[in-house]
Structures are given as structure tokens and as C-alpha cells.
Amino acid sequence: MMKIYDKSICEHEAGEIYMARGGDGRDLLFFAGAFLPLDHASAELLRSELPWTAPSRVLSLPRTFGTGDRLGIAGPGHVRCFRSADAAPVLAQQSVRELTFTGRTFADVLDAATFAVFREGFRRPWGFDGDHLKTSGEIESALRSGCTMITIDCSEKIGRGGEPSAEQRALYLGRRFEAEGCALEFGAEGLGRCTAVYGAAIEFICGAYEKYLAGGAADFEISIDETGTPTTPLEHFFVASELRRRGVRFQTLAPRFGGEFQKGVDYRGSLSDFEAELQIHAAVARSFGYKLSIHSGSDKLSIFPMIARHTQGRFHVKTSGTSWLEAMRLAAMMEPALYRRIHALALSEFGEAKKHYHVSADLSKIPEPAALDDAELSSLLDMDDARQLIHIAYGPILKSEYRESLYSLWREHEEDYFALLAGHLGRHLRLLGIG
Ligand SMILES: [Zn+2]
Secondary structure, three states, X not given: OOEEOXXXXXXXXXXXXXXXXXXXXXXXXXXXXXXXXXXXXXXXHHHHHOHHHOOOOOOOOOEEEEEOOOOOOOHXXXXXXXXXXXXXXXXXXXXXXXXXXXXXXXXXXXHHHHHHHHHHOOOOOOOEEEEEEOOHHHHHHHHHOOOOEEEEEOHHHOOOXXXXXXXXXXXXXXXXXXXXXXXXXXXXXXXXXXXXXXXXXXXXXXXXXXXXXXXXOOEEEEEOOOOOOOXXXXXXXXXXXXXXXXXXXXXXXXXXXXXXOOOOOOOEOOHHHHHHHHHHHHHHHHHHOOEEEEOOOOOOHHHHHHHHHHOOOOEXXXXXXXXXXXXXXHHHHXXXXXXXXXXXXXXXXXXXXXXXXXXXXXXXXXXXXXXXOHHHHHHHHHOHHHHHHHHHOHHHHHOOOOHHXXXXXXXXXXXXXXXXXXXXXXXXXXXXXXX
């Protein structure tokens, strides 16, 4: 029996177009009187015929929110969260690290978002972020795949700069700048630190901008967050000022805030220190005319109200792992035995997986899944240490023998998955004042 997705139905000169689920559980596109598989060709067809199924440049809009979908199945759930949200979603958003671990391509990520948008009849603008790109090759591949936004990751250039140039000394040394009343003053030590920490990153950004983005190929986000070195407001100001002086136009910048932005858990650190710093970062961003971007935004619930307030409702927030964790929560709820085997796999892979992510999970604090009843198994996904364990183990889990069982469980219970996403991401959006 075929089931038509009602919200997908639309009129076209080729006749009615819609998406349907076939009797074998596979989704199909009905176009010009024929059923087509949901492959890259049909995604391209949709994007060329129905403009709202193609991504667009949304980063300059006041509020944007990245919903990474590592599995290619969360899209309809994400779309539903944004149907009435006061923000534009970046539905397709993956880093090269995620693509490597999941064995996907930028094209796969985009196609999954296109099908989700079409299936749900979502006609609002949405974006496509080539996230955390570190090399020319990665930027080229993201742009070729149609990314509407490039996030350049400078982490490998941080701390590799040198002394200030004569020009920089003349421009900054001993001078006092203001961002909305916040004073920023460059002493010799402060300026020396700015160029030592960010000099090479600024050169890297300028080079990439001139080569790939000056012509306006995509929105541009500067990311200096994935490093151990927090960005002081003075350093933030310096980076922005240098980029402006060099003619680099960008929509968002992600500083590395103080405290800890670990994956999959709430903010750790002093909330009052964070708030004081955030105020100045937000003022600096506003005074240069771009938005602050908050990375590793998954589950940072305690700081969202401050972000909404101090950015005056102009921000970009990225999440990704939290949607994966909800998928694993579903697995724990629906197939406890399978979840227990996967949990054991994650434990055995933890040492390797944590080389790639910033987490501090203490495995000794995680209860033995064997000691938990089936009904309480999914409570593991409410515990920080277990969340981080599962969060970073997605690569080995998705390459394991359990892959097919997981995907068929997610397909079978997809409405339950979308409901979990609505609850969890909905909490994010409400605290940001956009849900
Ligand atoms: Zn980041």
C-alpha cells in the first residue's frame, strides 16, 4: 500500500508532484506521471523545479540555527521544529570530520535536506553549511556541492602568528577603541598576543576569502572556536578589525568563549563570567555589523537566554550531536538489547574516539547497562558522561555490524524520532526565544 505524504503535494506544469512511501517502505518521488527513486538525480530535479527545495543564503537573517543531521533521517523532524520558529534553519550542515566518520558526502547531506523540505512542504528559506573547513580542497568541494555558507576553521593556524607589523603597531598600539561603550585598549603585551595567536589565522582567512568568496559565492563564517585558547574580547576586536581592514566580508564569527563548551552537555563554567564576556563579544560583533555564532550549541540550555538577550536577538547557533543522541535514545527505548550491544561497542572505542572531540566523560560514572531495566535504559541519555560516550562514538557505531539494524529501527519508528526531536530541539528554541 502506498502512502502519500500530503504536505508534499504540489502543482507543477508537469502535473502533480508528491512524495510517497511505497509498500516496501521506500520513499519515492512522483513526477511527470512516473515514480522515481530518491536519489541524487531526483534531488537535483526537485531543486531545479521547486525553488524552496534548494538551499539559499540565510546567514544575514537575524536568527539562524544549524541542525546537523548526521544520519540523513532527522530532516522532517527538524523542519517541523522550524515551521513556526522565529529563525531560519540551516538544515544541511556537516563538517568534514562528520562526513569522514559517517561515510557521507556533502551531496548526500544536501539531498537529505531537500527531500525533507519537499516531504514536509516547508517553503521558508534554509541554508547549507560546509562546516569547519580547514583546507582549500575542502572549501572547493563544499562550494562545488552547492553550500550556501562556508565555515572556515582556523584552529590549525591559532598560535602560529608572529610579531605585530609596523603598520599594526601604528594602528593599534596605545590606542583605545570602543564598542558600544566597552573600552578596548591595546598595550604592547595585548597587541603582541593578538598577532602571535591570530596572525596566521588572519592570513589564512584572507587568502581563502580572496580566492573563493570575494565574488559572493556563499555566506562566510569565521570560526576560531575549536582551540584550547579562549578568545578575549580584545582579540576578537583585533581579528574583526584586521579582517575589515583587509576587505574580508563575513556574516558571522564564532569566538572560543571562556568556560567549557563540551559536546552534548550543558555549558560548564562560571555563568556570570560568561555573561560579562558575552556582552562585550556581542557589542564587538554589532559594532562591525556581523552576528555572533555559537558553536557546539547542543544542550547549552543554561546560556541560551543570555545569548538571546545580549545579542539583541541576532545570532547563529549550531547543533548537531544532540539530534544523533535523540536517535540513540530512541534505540534504547525501542530495542534495549541492541542498545546494550552498541553501548559496549562505544565503551571499547572511547579511547580512540575522544582523540577527535573535546569531552571529559568519566566512564566509571556510567551505570552498567546490564544493571538497568529495559524501561530505564534510555535514562542513560540523560547522564552527561554517557551522553558524551555515545556522542563521540557515532563513527564506529555507524560503521559497525549494527548499522542496518539501527537504520531499520529508525525508519520504523520515525514519528517517534521526530517527536523526540521536537521536544529536545524545541527546548533549545524556546530558551533562545525563537520557539
Ligand atoms: Zn565550531
